[in-house]
Amino acid sequence: MDIEGFRKAGYAAVDSICDYYAKLQRNELPVASQVQPGFLSKLIPDHAPEDGEPWDLISSDYQSKIMPGITHWQSPSFYAYYPGNATFEGGLADLHAAMISNPGFNWACSPSVTELEIITLDWAARMLGFSEDFLSTSPSGRGGGIILGSASEVAVTVAIGAREKALSLMAEKYPPPSAADGVEMKAATNGAAQDGTHAASLPQDDQSQLDPDAAVAAEDSTSHQAAVVGENATLEAASALAKWRGELTSRLVMYGTTQTHSIGAKAALILGLDFRALEVTAEDGFALRGATLEAALREDEAAGRVPFMLVCSLGTTSSAATDNLDEIVEVAKTRPTLFLHVDAAYAGVALALPEVREKLYPKALQLVDSFSTNYHKWGLVQFDCSPLLIRDRTVLSNALTLTPEFLRTRHGDAGSVLDMRNLQMPLGRRFRSLKLWFVLRSYGLKGFREHLRKDIKLADRFEEELRNDPKFELVAPPAFALRVFRIRKQAANGELSASQLDQLNQLFWEQIQTRSAELLLTQTVLPQVGFCIRFVTGSPWTQEAHVVQAHRVLSECADVTLKQWSEKHQS
Amino acid sequence: MDIEGFRKAGYAAVDSICDYYAKLQRNELPVASQVQPGFLSKLIPDHAPEDGEPWDLISSDYQSKIMPGITHWQSPSFYAYYPGNATFEGGLADLHAAMISNPGFNWACSPSVTELEIITLDWAARMLGFSEDFLSTSPSGRGGGIILGSASEVAVTVAIGAREKALSLMAEKYPPPSAADGVEMKAATNGAAQDGTHAASLPQDDQSQLDPDAAVAAEDSTSHQAAVVGENATLEAASALAKWRGELTSRLVMYGTTQTHSIGAKAALILGLDFRALEVTAEDGFALRGATLEAALREDEAAGRVPFMLVCSLGTTSSAATDNLDEIVEVAKTRPTLFLHVDAAYAGVALALPEVREKLYPKALQLVDSFSTNYHKWGLVQFDCSPLLIRDRTVLSNALTLTPEFLRTRHGDAGSVLDMRNLQMPLGRRFRSLKLWFVLRSYGLKGFREHLRKDIKLADRFEEELRNDPKFELVAPPAFALRVFRIRKQAANGELSASQLDQLNQLFWEQIQTRSAELLLTQTVLPQVGFCIRFVTGSPWTQEAHVVQAHRVLSECADVTLKQWSEKHQS
Structure with a gap:
């Protein structure tokens, strides 16, 4: 595709997205995809074509083959899991980011990628009411954070830092064998976080990355480690150190x-x-x-x-x-x-x-x-955008810094920039801050708050319908825009045990799933409560009429369920 | 931004990208960003605006404030690191993916996301000449893979699977304390991969996720584990098991x-x-x-x-x-x-x-x-797109499967679908296969091969210039589209030691960096060789004239370096 081909294809893509959102607004699309497992392999060949295909064909296949297999998380009637917001501003940011694609691991890869991330993290921290301690400009000089792809990626990343921090504190009481029995551990301990043989896990100062000498020393220890690990003395030492580390870690x-x-x-x-x-x-x-x-x-x-x-x-x-x-x-x-x-x-x-x-x-x-x-849930930014705010980012950089020669840069060596790869597991990274910046500017804090308040109000409205319907009960305190409910045991004929109430609500859940083209919810199990249903608002397109209609559908599902239950238990 | 606002903004974004690529083609942009550290914080306020701002302003700020801090990895004169390809097809895919944003962790999140990934992985495997064993349709039923964000993410993910596989093999010889000393380990071992207290690391069959009974059992063991871990007997057992695991792992x-x-x-x-x-x-x-x-x-x-x-x-x-x-x-x-x-x-x-x-x-x-x-390097797909092909994907799912109630689905329970989250570390995931599908269809295998051959030919052309230039020598076997070279010691006056040759080439490297607006390369260190310079082609926009010009600039840099060297060593 050449430049003029892209202009044409780009306009057409924008138009098709406008059509899609008009349909979403009018609630004309089935919320959950109605396809069956394996549907796509019947529509698409099992190997790539030898000759390139015309764009019009590819584009029309996207509409006719891929889109039917998409569940519309932006539908006004999507009440499942937690929301998965998408905004036009965020989409444009992802398009721009894709067209200036770069792996962003170092400041030098594209300075704007690192610097806009630092700035938008501060915006996010201030917006959510965090103190100076969590800003890049924190008094300690160690605050700030990083935007990762998901809360789960954040959890692992933080756990690695927390593990190394705990081990270094434990090492004060249970020193590594180098100190304890005089074994020559130099190669293994020097390397620490730099070379993977990091059993010593001694705390490294953030300066290791911001100080050119430390960076060079790290290089040296890496090659030194590589050079001597083959010698028996060092192998023994490495084994002893690994054993010590294994014991502490366990x-x-x-x-x-x-x-x-x-x-x-x-x-x-x-x-x-x-x-x-x-x-x-x-x-x-x-x-x-x-x-x-x-x-x-x-x-x-x-x-x-x-x-x-x-x-x-x-x-x-x-x-x-x-x-x-x-x-x-x-x-x-x-x-x-x-x-x-x-x-x-x-x-x-x-x-x-x-x-x-x-x-x-x-x-x-x-x-x-x-x-x-996750801004990609209720925060108006499409997947993926999960900022992590951390009081002391050296907890991450101490655990995750590695700088081989081919990743060294002038500014990195000089300590004048932050290389984001040292705060995360992978090397490469997307330009995720751009969409957060676009969205926060376009909505402003006011617009962002309005979006949240609208959804909470809609959840309250749904709750009102529930409370006025004797078939249902809330089973958890209302929180944010989530309401958790089930059919009350009083709605069924006769006295129900806890297990029967679960069965009844599982039947209800099966009924709800038959209406997945109209609305989508998810189920859960709560301690002391049992099986129940979650309803959460969050799509920017949801209006009052939608949640009132949602209650109506759920009420119908409950009626069918109760009728089935009653027939089964009378027979 | 409403739908019509997006139409206007979308067209304008497409136009600005067309302008950008026209400039890239004409090589009018500085390859490396010329900004200094901290440039952006001088241009952007430290907090989000209270009121939303007009799109025209945001969009023009993107051009005037962000773009100067972008290094153009798609420039015809980008020869650094390894290439970071971007194509129009891939950009359109990322736009579409952003506008149907969903977290993709289960098949049910959007069936097309999982199914297109399985299909394009097979396309990729066939294209690269892999046998049936690596396909989703492998005779073992265990082949296939997953598209992750980067080769580094792949390496960690594979290492987790390999670790658990090794531990389960080691457990045959060194059984966990439950078997060895009769301690009641039920809670801890039942949970295995489901509950995080997975010290036993016994191999779980892939069926754990494809068999509804196994899925339910997993649920039960999770709550069982949670219920009994507070009891002293189980705490002791968990400690013993963790110790055993720590010893083996070390x-x-x-x-x-x-x-x-x-x-x-x-x-x-x-x-x-x-x-x-x-x-x-x-x-x-x-x-x-x-x-x-x-x-x-x-x-x-x-x-x-x-x-x-x-x-x-x-x-x-x-x-x-x-x-x-x-x-x-x-x-x-x-x-x-x-x-x-x-x-x-x-x-x-x-x-x-x-x-x-x-x-x-x-x-x-x-x-x-x-x-x-990584297709996001030389493979015409923008970051991020790193398919992992694996002969036995249960190595991953055995190590990474967790299914709480709120993630259960009908098809997941029935074992009729593959839930991709069980092959990766994070829960959520982007719709990465779409860009691979768009690119492979639009280019076809022929077009894909032509792109690679063109770059290898350009690297050969550059090599020819180097070989005809007595100042330079290649220091590694030419491979793919990479050439590694340095100034020869014979080019300097007098006999140089290895360390002096390194110093000379470091000076050369500093000279090259002064020309980073014209072309971008990176440095490395090779064993027995020392400090040297890498030159790799890969941008779809690079032509023969560009690499010839690149040699000319490098030759000038070498001349300046040798002159400086000679002056310094005569004085």
Whole structure:
């Protein structure tokens, strides 16, 4: 495709997106894709074509073959999972980013990519009410963050930093064998974070990347390590060090609750560490309490285990519960190895609303170690845009810095720039800040807040319908724009056991799924409650009429379910 | 921005991209951004605006404030790192993907996202000459892969799978304490990969995700685990299991060479494992030989260490060397714990050329465990698009599967679909296959091959200029479209030591950097050679005149350098 071909194809793509959004607005599309597994392999050959194909054909295949297999997360009647916002501003940013594509690993790759990220992270931190400590201009010089692809990527990245921080603190009490028995460990310890044989895990200052001498030393130790690891003495030393590291690491425990998103447990799984899911109760609104945490920490500490990270939820997936940060911060403050990460994947953007923020432990939130929220959920930016705010970014750079010769740059060596790759797992990275910048400028803080308030109001409206309908009950405290409900046991004939109530609601859920072209919701299980249904607003296109209609459909589904139930239990 | 606003803004964005590419073609833009660190914070306020701003202003700020900080990886005179291709087709795909944004973690999120990925992975595998074993339709039913964001993300992901595979093999000889001493480990082992307390690391069959009963059982064990971990007996068991796991894990060693990209060492760093960089020599063209590997494996095995993964390079970063896969496969075949991953980040796409493929160990390549190449380098697709081909994808799903209630789906439970989240670290994922599909269809295999051949020819042309210029010498075997060179010592007056030759070429490198508006290259260090300069073609816009001009500029830089050198050493 040449330049003029792109002009034509680009205009046509824009027009087709306009048509698509007009249909979405009119609610003319089935919300959930109605295709069956394997549909696409019947429509597309199993190998690439030998000759290039005309763009018109490719473009029309996109509409006729791909689009029927798309579930419309931007539909006004999408109430499932958590929202997946897309905006025109964000789409234009992704187009521009694609056309100036670069891997962004160093400042020098494209200075704007790094610098706009630092600036928009500060915008986001201020908008959500975070203190100076979380800004790139923090008094400590260590605040700031990075935009990653998802809250789950954030959780693993933070866990790596927290692990290394805990190990370096543990090393003070349980020194590595180099210090303990005089084995020559030089090659292995010098390399530390630079060469992968990092058993020593001694804290490296951020200056390792900002100080040219340290950068050069790191280079030297890498080659030194490579040169001598083949010698037996060093191999023994490396083995001893790895063993020491393995022992210390095996004591580490990550914490969450039974309601923490699985990204916590998966981060532990990825790193081969234990994850402990603490109990929460319906009485506490499914939020972690300080006493529960304290008891678990003491138990583990008594067993010689070392709590190294707690994933606190600000808006759990099942019920949008927020852990009691006031109590948690109090419990954590005497535990230097315990890193507090707040996973606010869905609800974090709501901190932009002062009336919400004041209820969400505003003081304690300033005392946690890190915080992340997905703008690609409720934050008007399309996937992927998950900024991580962190009080001390050297926790990440100490654990993740590696600089081979071919990645060295003049400014990197001089320490005058931040190379973002040292705060993340992968090397390359997308220009994600551009869409956040476009959106925040185009909407302004006012527009951003209006978007959130509109959705909360719509959720309230839906709740009103539910409360006026004797078939239903709310089973979790209303939170943000999520409402969790089910058919009440009183709606069925006769007395139902807890397990029967679950069965009834599972039947209800099956009924709801038959209407997935009209509206989409998802299910969950809450402790002490059981099986229930989630309803969350968030699409910029949803209006009052949509949520009223949603209740009507759900009411019909409940009627069908109750009729089936009654027939089955009379027969 | 409303629909009509987007139509106008979209057309304007397309027009501005057309203007940009016309300028690129005419080589009117400075290749490297000429801004200084911190430039952007002087142009952009430190907080988001309260009121929304007009699109025209935002759009013009993009051109006037962001674009000057962009290094043009698509410039015809970009010869640095490895190329970062962008195509109009890929850009249109990213625009469409952004406007139907969804997190893609399950098949049900948008069936087309999963199904097109499976199909295009097969297209890619066939195009590069891989056997049936690496296709989704493999005889084993376990072949296929996933498109991740970068080769570095691939390396970590594969390492997690390889680690769990090795541990499960080691567990046969060193069983976990549950079997050894009769401790009640049920909660901890049942959960296995489902609950994060996965010390047992017993192999789970892929069916865990494809079998509804297994999926339900997994659910049960998760809540069971959460319920009983607070009891002392289970806490003791969990500690014992973690200790056992820590001991086994500390024996694991990942291998690469001194020339392996730092993504290998970084994967080990992330997972807290040892990385051993084996020596390669200039005589062997900087490629790993079987005898070197064999010696290292024996040494480690004798010390009780367990080799669990080798990152083989097909096209190293410094010199595009390819490790001797024939010899490596032979050495590895008696080591069941040793997972062979081929990192072909840059050069893998060149397997689309039969004349290249036949020289790159075509038989051995069918015997490795996994392979990845970045289409966002030389493969005409913009960042990010890094397909991983794997012979047995259960190596990944066994290590990475977690299914909480809120992620369960009808088709997922029924085992009729593949949920891609179980093959990767994060939960959410972009619709990356769309751009690969658009590009392969629009170019066809013929067009794709022509693009690669053109660049190799241009590199040959540049090499011809170098060879005719007595100031320069090639210091690595020409490979793909990369040429590595430096000023010869004979070009300077008097006899130079190796260290002086390095100094001379570092001066040369400084000279080259002063011309970064005209052309961009990067530097490296090769063993036995020292400091040298890399030149790689790859931009679709580069023509013969550009590379001839590139030599002319480099020749001027060398002249200035030699003059300075001579003055300094005469004085």
